[in-house]
Amino acid sequence: MNREPILQVDNLTKLYAAGKGCEEVSFDLYPGEVLGIVGESGSGKSTLLSCLSARLAPDQGDIHYLTRAAEWVNLYGLSESRQRQLQRTEWGIVHQHPRDGLRMGVSAGANIGERLMATGQRHYGNLRDTAQSWMSDVELDIARIDDKPTTYSGGMQQRLQIARNLVTHPRLVFMDEPTGGLDVSVQARLLDLLRQLVTEMNLAVVIVTHDLAVARLLAQRLIVMRHGRVVETGLTDQVLDDPQHAYTQLLVSSVLTS
Amino acid sequence: MQTMIEVQGLTKVFTLHNQGGIKLPVFDGIDFIAKQGECTVLFGESGSGKSTLLRSLYANYLPTSGSIAVRHRGEMTAITGAASQTLLEIRRETIGYVSQFLRVIPRVATLDVVAQPLRERGVNVATAHAKAAELLEQLHIPERLWSLPPGTFSGGEQQRVNIARGFIVDYPILLLDEPTASLDQRNAAVVVDLIRQARNRGTAVVGIFHDAEVRDAVADQIFHVNPARKADGLHTNEGVSA
Numbered sequence: 001m002n003r004e005p006i007l008q009v010d011n012l013t014k015l016y017a018a019g020k021g022c023e024e025v026s027f028d029l030y031p032g033e034v035l036g037i038v039g040e041s042g043s044g045k046s047t048l049l050s051c052l053s054a055r056l057a058p059d060q061g062d063i064h065y066l067t068r069a070a071e072w073v074n075l076y077g078l079s080e081s082r083q084r085q086l087q088r089t090e091w092g093i094v095h096q097h098p099r100d101g102l103r104m105g106v107s108a109g110a111n112i113g114e115r116l117m118a119t120g121q122r123h124y125g126n127l128r129d130t131a132q133s134w135m136s137d138v139e140l141d142i143a144r145i146d147d148k149p150t151t152y153s154g155g156m157q158q159r160l161q162i163a164r165n166l167v168t169h170p171r172l173v174f175m176d177e178p179t180g181g182l183d184v185s186v187q188a189r190l191l192d193l194l195r196q197l198v199t200e201m202n203l204a205v206v207i208v209t210h211d212l213a214v215a216r217l218l219a220q221r222l223i224v225m226r227h228g229r230v231v232e233t234g235l236t237d238q239v240l241d242d243p244q245h246a247y248t249q250l251l252v253s254s255v256l257t258s
Numbered sequence: 259m260q261t262m263i264e265v266q267g268l269t270k271v272f273t274l275h276n277q278g279g280i281k282l283p284v285f286d287g288i289d290f291i292a293k294q295g296e297c298t299v300l301f302g303e304s305g306s307g308k309s310t311l312l313r314s315l316y317a318n319y320l321p322t323s324g325s326i327a328v329r330h331r332g333e334m335t336a337i338t339g340a341a342s343q344t345l346l347e348i349r350r351e352t353i354g355y356v357s358q359f360l361r362v363i364p365r366v367a368t369l370d371v372v373a374q375p376l377r378e379r380g381v382n383v384a385t386a387h388a389k390a391a392e393l394l395e396q397l398h399i400p401e402r403l404w405s406l407p408p409g410t411f412s413g414g415e416q417q418r419v420n421i422a423r424g425f426i427v428d429y430p431i432l433l434l435d436e437p438t439a440s441l442d443q444r445n446a447a448v449v450v451d452l453i454r455q456a457r458n459r460g461t462a463v464v465g466i467f468h469d470a471e472v473r474d475a476v477a478d479q480i481f482h483v484n485p486a487r488k489a490d491g492l493h494t495n496e497g498v499s500a
Contacts, residue, residue, distance in 0.1 A: 188364035217363050221342050235342055242319040246275030
């Protein structure tokens with residue numbers, strides 16, 4: 001079993017104003033684990049995710065990450081170039097808006113291949129094969145491999161972004177509402193794909209979502225945030241089936257069921 | 259026989275913060291022990307808290323007070339107050355739970371749904387699929403359905419898929435919430451067989467069975483769940499505790 005965490009977050013605070021941002025957040029994340037962060041808009045979920053993925057320096061607190069080389073590093077003690085290197089080679093960051101995570105000026109195939117090249121792969125045929133195989137995994141038409149993402153629909157762009165991020169077999173993936181703009185059929189396929197990858201690659205994932213059904217199917221553990229603070233945390237099914245905090249009870253009871 | 263589950267002074271009160279903080283007591287001060295190789299049936303009127311108790315044993319519900327310990331990796335280990343990591347490990351290795359409803363990712367094939375608990379324990383695809391196929395066959399799910407997602411199946415078929423998924427791992431502890439509720443006699447008999455086989459392997463089974471025939475066929479001990487005294491005229495109702 002994975003007794004050692006891959007990420008340790010200690011007393012993290014980043015405030016834009018009182019109650020805006022995230023405050024005093026602490027948790028450990030283990031390999032093979034999906035941690036869901038849920039809460040309403042403006043509860044600080046995305047701020048927290050930006051801090052965790054070395055894109056926004058916190059006001060206070062520490063984040064420690066265990067690298068592929070089995071070395072603990074203090075994230076904000078690293079140089080910017082080392083942070084970017086971790087982002088490119090050990091992590092995946094799936095943005096809420098695919099345009100933020102894709103290179104819109106180059107082809108879909110190049111968007112996937114580029115990440116592989118950053119890890120040292122150069123063989124054109126292999127890059128193209130891998131790109132094709134990932135495109136079909138996320139149910140994109142491989143005939144469109146040479147088209148630019150600008151010609152793709154929003155849902156297709158999101159799937160391309162996920163393929164681009166997972167192709168390098170990251171150890172830790174951050175996702176901000178990754179299934180938000182997708183058709184439900186594609187959403188289901190992606191959830192299944194993500195869960196398989198977590199199991200097979202022992203991936204650790206932090207996923208921000210306001211969709212409790214997505215959280216239930218994907219995350220083993222949940223953090224519920226409100227006004228920048230963690231109000232409840234626990235096993236996903238326990239938090240959703242027997243919520244303790246007033247806010248979580250409201251959140252759970254407000255879900256529409258079909 | 260070794261003790262597998264020990265419950266002491268278990269009390270559950272639901273507090274509904276958004277309904278003026280009213281408190282719904284479910285049960286109060288429950289003590290019981292479940293042993294290796296025995297089937298314990300939770301018995302009581304509707305709303306007595308059987309399901310709540312069963313869910314508490316799986317750490318799906320948080321008890322208000324009291325303690326639950328289970329034998330995990332040979333040692334009695336507290337579930338109440340345990341870290342999430344410990345609970346996840348206990349669920350992966352020690353406790354299986356068959357709920358009344360199948361909750362899975364849409365569009366995933368039935369064979370994969372059933373094989374998943376084995377895959378999560380690191381068993382390879384071929385072995386996991388073979389075991390899944392064996393159980394589905396035993397439970398009379400026709401082979402032509404195995405590649406389809408169970409979402410569109412009938413209630414009875416979904417329940418059998420759920421049962422196959424729960425029995426695919428030889429858990430030391432198995433919790434069953436009305437596993438035969440929507441099954442015909444032929445399939446209920448298969449479930450009775452599966453329960454007996456698990457028990458004979460040494461599994462401690464704890465279950466809720468409304469069907470008296472099934473209950474008589476599997477029960478080694480019956481535990482009566484008595485509802486908490488109704489406080490301030492409030493009723494513990496099934497809608498909350500189920």
